Amino acid sequence: MAALETGSRDVRHGEARENATGFVGALLPVRSASKDKLMKRKIACDQEEKFSLVRRMMLRPRTGKKAQSTMAVRTRSQRSSRATVLKSDETSSDLKEDLDKEQLYEPKVGDIVLFPGKWPGEHRVGVVENVTSRETAARSIVDIQPLQRLGQTSTYVEGAKRKAVWMESGDVISCNDAEYDEKNKVWHLPALPSLMADDQNRQLSLVERNQGLQEYERLKRWLIQGTVATSALGTAYYAVRNGVVETIAFAAGSLAGVLYLTLLQRSVDRIRPAALSPEQPIATTASDEDGERQHIAPVFPVARYALPFLLILGLFSIREFVDSARQRLDDRDTSAAASVERSGSSEALLKRQVRFARNLPDLSRVPPPVEAIVVTGPSGVGKSTLIARLLAEFPTHLGYSVSTTTRAPRSGEIDGISYHFVSKEKFLADVEAGKFIEYASVYGNYYGTTFDCRPGCDPGVASPDMPSDQSLDAFFIWIAPPSLHELERRLRERETESPTELARRLAAARQEMQRADRSPNFDIRIVNEDFEVAYGKLRRVVLALLHGQR
Numbered sequence: 059m060a061a062l063e064t065g066s067r068d069v070r071h072g073e074a075r076e077n078a079t080g081f082v083g084a085l086l087p088v089r090s091a092s093k094d095k096l097m098k099r100k101i102a103c104d105q106e107e108k109f110s111l112v113r114r115m116m117l118r119p120r121t122g123k124k125a126q127s128t129m130a131v132r133t134r135s136q137r138s139s140r141a142t143v144l145k146s147d148e149t150s151s152d153l154k155e156d157l158d159k160e161q162l163y164e165p166k167v168g169d170i171v172l173f174p175g176k177w178p179g180e181h182r183v184g185v186v187e188n189v190t191s192r193e194t195a196a197r198s199i200v201d202i203q204p205l206q207r208l209g210q211t212s213t214y215v216e217g218a219k220r221k222a223v224w225m226e227s228g229d230v231i232s233c234n235d236a237e238y239d240e241k242n243k244v245w246h247l248p249a250l251p252s253l254m255a256d257d258q259n260r261q262l263s264l265v266e267r268n269q270g271l272q273e274y275e276r277l278k279r280w281l282i283q284g285t286v287a288t289s290a291l292g293t294a295y296y297a298v299r300n301g302v303v304e305t306i307a308f309a310a311g312s313l314a315g316v317l318y319l320t321l322l323q324r325s326v327d328r329i330r331p332a333a334l335s336p337e338q339p340i341a342t343t344a345s346d347e348d349g350e351r352q353h354i355a356p357v358f359p360v361a362r363y364a365l366p367f368l369l370i371l372g373l374f375s376i377r378e379f380v381d382s383a384r385q386r387l388d389d390r391d392t393s394a395a396a397s398v399e400r401s402g403s404s405e406a407l408l409k410r411q412v413r414f415a416r417n418l419p420d421l422s423r424v425p426p427p428v429e430a431i432v433v434t435g436p437s438g439v440g441k442s443t444l445i446a447r448l449l450a451e452f453p454t455h456l457g458y459s460v461s462t463t464t465r466a467p468r469s470g471e472i473d474g475i476s477y478h479f480v481s482k483e484k485f486l487a488d489v490e491a492g493k494f495i496e497y498a499s500v501y502g503n504y505y506g507t508t509f510d511c512r513p514g515c516d517p518g519v520a521s522p523d524m525p526s527d528q529s530l531d532a533f534f535i536w537i538a539p540p541s542l543h544e545l546e547r548r549l550r551e552r553e554t555e556s557p558t559e560l561a562r563r564l565a566a567a568r569q570e571m572q573r574a575d576r577s578p579n580f581d582i583r584i585v586n587e588d589f590e591v592a593y594g595k596l597r598r599v600v601l602a603l604l605h606g607q608r
């Protein structure tokens with residue numbers, strides 16, 4: 059053992075260092091080497107030593123007591139054996155002999171192997187798909203396709219998701235006993251190679267894992283409780299501040315959120331380590347949950363990824379539903395208002411007024427910017443129809459000013475409802491007294507609109523044919539027909555005018571429309587082609603005016 063003797067001599071001369079990296083360093087021919095060369099060789103030997111250790115770690119225990127130890131235990135035992143070698147000045151041939159006793163496992167494509175899972179202490183079974191050896195490293199890279207255990211059986215199948223993992227060859231253990239069933243395309247593993255750590259290590263990893271799981275359970279509870287509490291508060295707030303529909307929409311959204319969170323947690327629960335119970339051996343690769351996962355695998359990922367989109371879609375649908383419900387309620391209230399107007403039911407009227415009052419301003423606090431809203435337009439354009447709808451919708455906020463005329467009442471016309479029928483003298487006296495919003499002389503008779511309105515609230519809606527030039531703090535709206543032809547059709551269909559009267563009204567309408575086009579007195583012009591569209595525009599304007607915006 060010349061080399062060893064050299065080392066021994068160095069030790070004697072005090073030239074060898076304590077940190078000469080063990081017995082391999084002691085094999086260096088120190089005397090004949092320069093300092094640089096010495097360092098290079100030392101590094102080479104360091105690597106060589108590491109390599110030998112790596113090789114020893116990769117050795118798979120086959121028989122005897124050692125076969126029961128884990129890889130971790132083997133690493134420790136390697137260290138202690140190395141110390142023993144140093145102490146006892148064992149020779150390199152002794153080491154080789156020691157190494158030769160063990161066999162180095164080199165995975166091959168198609169081998170069934172046991173490899174570490176992502177959880178501490180977890181091990182899984184897989185089939186080797188590829189082995190890539192590396193020139194610069196002792197270990198090769200092994201691509202492994204994980205297998206799934208079927209329930210508690212010793213049968214393994216390929217997972218639904220084919221996703222290979224890679225390991226270093228030293229980290230995998232061969233499962234020699236695996237048998238492939240060609241017909242059913244499954245592997246039978248009568249016994250897994252045991253990887254049990256010593257009891258102390260095992261207990262430690264279990265304690266750590268249980269602590270982690272407890273924290274996770276706490277976090278889960280906290281998340282769900284927090285979301286439920288926030289949802290309940292939000293729903294209560296909506297119930298107090300907004301209507302039923304908004305509250306239902308918010309509650310539905312919250313419920314969907316909680317449901318999604320629960321599903322997400324269930325999904326996370328399913329990727330727990332295979333062996334959770336302390337009684338269950340850590341080396342078990344898969345459990346019942348894996349089998350269960352296999353069944354739900356194709357369904358659950360789809361649901362998981364589709365759920366956020368479904369939620370968004372659902373929220374949009376709820377919004378649509380809320381809008382349409384609101385519209386339906388509005389329509390119902392409007393028609394209810396009209397029927398209540400007719401039937402005169404004070405209870406229904408009160409209910410309707412309360413409902414509308416929620417969205418309408420308190421006029422004592424928000425004074426409207428105008429004293430009157432004047433709706434003007436040619437005869438037959440639809441003024442009365444539009445105003446009737448407005449009055450039905452805002453009965454407490456709008457009143458209607460009945461026009462005053464000096465013409466004689468026609469059959470069926472009632473004084474005070476159709477018109478205020480007054481004498482020419484009285485009319486002119488009221489004009490002098492400034493009682494009229496507007497007045498005009500038409501075909502020898504006076505027509506005018508006063509500030510008095512029914513049922514006596516402010517602002518009123520007046521329906522004069524044309525606004526007068528007198529100064530009035532009113533908002534003037536011009537309602538135009540889509541065409542003269544359509545105007546004539548409406549008047550004819552109304553059947554309230556004689557042919558002569560109809561012709562006269564149409565001629566007057568032509569002139570009024572020309573004057574209205576040039577008149578600077580109108581604040582807004584609305585074409586009444588589609589009734590709902592025209593009413594929608596009118597309604598928005600009136601609401602803005604009621605809320606103090608001009």
Ligand SMILES: Nc1ncnc2c1ncn2[C@@H]1O[C@H](COP(=O)(O)OP(=O)(O)OP(=O)(O)O)[C@@H](O)[C@H]1O
Pocket residue numbers: 435436437438439440441442443444548549551552586587588589590
């Ligand atoms: N957008 C519309 N499309 C079709 N018909 C309409 C429309 N608006 C109103 N009408 C109809 O036109 C006719 C005339 O309407 P309305 O009596 O309200 O007009 P008016 O302007 O008040 O007339 P007048 O000034 O002579 O009282 C009614 O039969 C009404 O139902």
